[in-house]
Amino acid sequence: MTHGTRRTAPPDDGPANGEEGSSPDGSAPDGEQHETPPALATRWWRTHDDELASARWTGMVRRLPTLVGQAVRLAWTASPLDTAATIALNLAAGVFTAIALVATAGVLEELFASGPTPDRVRAAAPSLILVAGSAALRGALSSAAGWTQSRLEPQVERIAELRLLRLTGRIDLVAFDDPAFHDAAHRARLRGIREAQYVVSHTVNVLTGVTGLVSAAGVLGVLHPVLLPLLLLAVLPEGWAAGRAARMRHALLVALSDRHRRKWMISDLLAERETAAEVRSFTMRDLLLDDFDRVARYERDAHLRLARRQALVRAGGEAATGAATVVVYVALATLLVTGGMPLAVAGTAVIAIRSGQSALASTIVAINSCYESGLYFNDYVEFCASARAHLPAPASLTAPAEFDRISVEDVVFHYPGQDTPALDGVTVEIRRGEVIALVGENGSGKTTLSKLLAGLYSPRSGRVCWDGTDLADVDPDTLRDRIAVIAQDHTHWPMTARRNVVMSNDDDPARLERAAALSGADAVVAELPHGWQTLLDRRFADGHELSGGQWQRVAAARGFYRDAPLLICDEPTAALDARAEHRLFESIGRHVAADSGRTVVLITHRLASVRLADRIYVLDHGRVIEQGTHEELMRQGGHYASLYGLQASAYHADIDPAGGRPAAPSVTRPSAHHERTDSSA
Numbered sequence: 116m117t118h119g120t121r122r123t124a125p126p127d128d129g130p131a132n133g134e135e136g137s138s139p140d141g142s143a144p145d146g147e148q149h150e151t152p153p154a155l156a157t158r159w160w161r162t163h164d165d166e167l168a169s170a171r172w173t174g175m176v177r178r179l180p181t182l183v184g185q186a187v188r189l190a191w192t193a194s195p196l197d198t199a200a201t202i203a204l205n206l207a208a209g210v211f212t213a214i215a216l217v218a219t220a221g222v223l224e225e226l227f228a229s230g231p232t233p234d235r236v237r238a239a240a241p242s243l244i245l246v247a248g249s250a251a252l253r254g255a256l257s258s259a260a261g262w263t264q265s266r267l268e269p270q271v272e273r274i275a276e277l278r279l280l281r282l283t284g285r286i287d288l289v290a291f292d293d294p295a296f297h298d299a300a301h302r303a304r305l306r307g308i309r310e311a312q313y314v315v316s317h318t319v320n321v322l323t324g325v326t327g328l329v330s331a332a333g334v335l336g337v338l339h340p341v342l343l344p345l346l347l348l349a350v351l352p353e354g355w356a357a358g359r360a361a362r363m364r365h366a367l368l369v370a371l372s373d374r375h376r377r378k379w380m381i382s383d384l385l386a387e388r389e390t391a392a393e394v395r396s397f398t399m400r401d402l403l404l405d406d407f408d409r410v411a412r413y414e415r416d417a418h419l420r421l422a423r424r425q426a427l428v429r430a431g432g433e434a435a436t437g438a439a440t441v442v443v444y445v446a447l448a449t450l451l452v453t454g455g456m457p458l459a460v461a462g463t464a465v466i467a468i469r470s471g472q473s474a475l476a477s478t479i480v481a482i483n484s485c486y487e488s489g490l491y492f493n494d495y496v497e498f499c500a501s502a503r504a505h506l507p508a509p510a511s512l513t514a515p516a517e518f519d520r521i522s523v524e525d526v527v528f529h530y531p532g533q534d535t536p537a538l539d540g541v542t543v544e545i546r547r548g549e550v551i552a553l554v555g556e557n558g559s560g561k562t563t564l565s566k567l568l569a570g571l572y573s574p575r576s577g578r579v580c581w582d583g584t585d586l587a588d589v590d591p592d593t594l595r596d597r598i599a600v601i602a603q604d605h606t607h608w609p610m611t612a613r614r615n616v617v618m619s620n621d622d623d624p625a626r627l628e629r630a631a632a633l634s635g636a637d638a639v640v641a642e643l644p645h646g647w648q649t650l651l652d653r654r655f656a657d658g659h660e661l662s663g664g665q666w667q668r669v670a671a672a673r674g675f676y677r678d679a680p681l682l683i684c685d686e687p688t689a690a691l692d693a694r695a696e697h698r699l700f701e702s703i704g705r706h707v708a709a710d711s712g713r714t715v716v717l718i719t720h721r722l723a724s725v726r727l728a729d730r731i732y733v734l735d736h737g738r739v740i741e742q743g744t745h746e747e748l749m750r751q752g753g754h755y756a757s758l759y760g761l762q763a764s765a766y767h768a769d770i771d772p773a774g775g776r777p778a779a780p781s782v783t784r785p786s787a788h789h790e791r792t793d794s795s796a
Contacts, residue, residue: 179321179482182489185496186318189311193270197263201319204260208253209326215249216334216467218242223459264319268312275311275495279303282502288571290505293531299498307495310488317485324478331471338460341450342467345443349468350475352439356432357476360425361483367421374410381407388653436472443468507573510590514597517680517712518581521545521568526577528563537563538574539737547680550707550715552725554755555734561718564734565683568716570594601674603686607666609652612640616672626676633702634671635695664691671699675706682706685718700724722759731755 190198221242226235283300290296328350335342381403384390394400447464450456456464523543529536538560545551545568553561566572567579570591579586586594608615616627616636627647631637643649643659651669653660661669671687684703688696704727707713717725725731726745733741733748733755741753748755 186315190315193274197267200263208256209330211249211253213330218245220463223462272312275308286505303495303498306491310491314488314492320481327474331467350472352435354475358479359428378410512588514589514594522580524578526574549729552717552728552731559734560737599674599677599679599682601684601687603689605670613647630672630676633675634668636668636672639665683716
């Protein structure tokens, strides 16, 4: 690969990046270039790869205080008691480590003193008891610290999840239409939350390692001034080896992230229910297994190469540590020979140096892990801060219980990152008890307008008012309680059939029966093995899956069950057959007739269904270009009439698709067969 060209994640439908011949860092063979579209240049799972690959220990150490501060604050929010206990117990364990080392010096001093052996042992007994007691207490404190830390981790995960979900459940819906915000939410939810507990755990490990290292250094500094430099000389080679091995492992994990994801994706294709039928229908098993095995073999070989390289690094570190240890022992021997250090102090120094080596190695690994987790945890922290900026402003008013008139006044609305407005100067009026139809081609702004009416979006300019009350000043939750929606893109909730209709409303059997009858969901539920208590998700035991049309009826029942003064129907029959579609539109009419104050906004491409609407608004490229009744719009011969004619011509050959008017009669006399067919039709 030429310099400056970086290979990104493999396309989902492309070959696996992992064939033999690729380099371990993910680059292509020499001379091969890969052009990547800008939109695909960085995937969320590789957001910080470059930063991680180029990180140095100095940068990690500089960032460490910030990470520790963030981790401690989150842990304190999750559980102040467990956080304080974890920190205190680790510090106390370090103190008793130092006490044990100092007591060890006392033991050695008594044992190396002159005199009979029994006398020396008796003299060393108090120090031996102190060593044993300190070791026991240190072990108990470390165990207790491990217990409080294990208690802390699930609490941190819980509070991190709740904090993010509370924000995502309240932020303005339009935020999710911003690709950058959506990507940030994706990273925060899928990895940021997971890393939140890890950064706390790694922070505690850093604290534990640093405490052990400080304890050993402190004891050596007290015993003799020259011992502290000797500790540094002894621990640096092993610390370098541990850090180098950790960085090598991390670099490989970064390089293999694409391949690991590819392998995970293929395993899902082979094992998941959603793809099982097509895997068999198109005999994809062997092809997928070959792809999986190719990536798995590459990963295996890469890990074997890593093991060899790590072994060489550790061997070099051990050799350097051995050389440093020789220097340390020579220095200690020189001090002993010259009388500069008692033998007991030298013996204690050896134990303290070994303790310091172990603590430093643990600290380096913990810092490396803490730094990596901290980058993704910071995504979570930054997203939470960004999400707070998207929270709706506090509302001063409660939504009116009813309305006589809804007015959309010169509304302009832009989706994030779009220069062209989705709605541009739209004015619409809806009166109580009316059926209003919004029609137009795809992308005309119908659904966007319905979301403004539902209070899901706020206009950039203009107003949406209920009886003169601007919805911008109304509490959105109280507004949504007054609105029912039958959506085309409805959610298949993994809940019982009853909960899929009742949703968050109170459970009223009479309302449920009426809504099911209006929507046709009663026939769906009658076929379910457990009736209304059937779980509508086959991924769980006794779960049941519905067809698209059956789900559409359940979604319609949701809208009827809410029994709100405003019902918005957005393509409510998209998945229904002709008979079910006709029945549902009749049900909507009965739903309106049952309450003279109930209002319906209907969005549909089936123009035959809007003929009886009190008023039809025709949208095109975000503007209202026509309005009126069906008869008025047909007489105008404009956009609506053209669309209606196109649809009608598919059913009647004598309709002129250009304007919705009857075409000139054919001069060819129909055959008897045609006459009989027409007559029977």
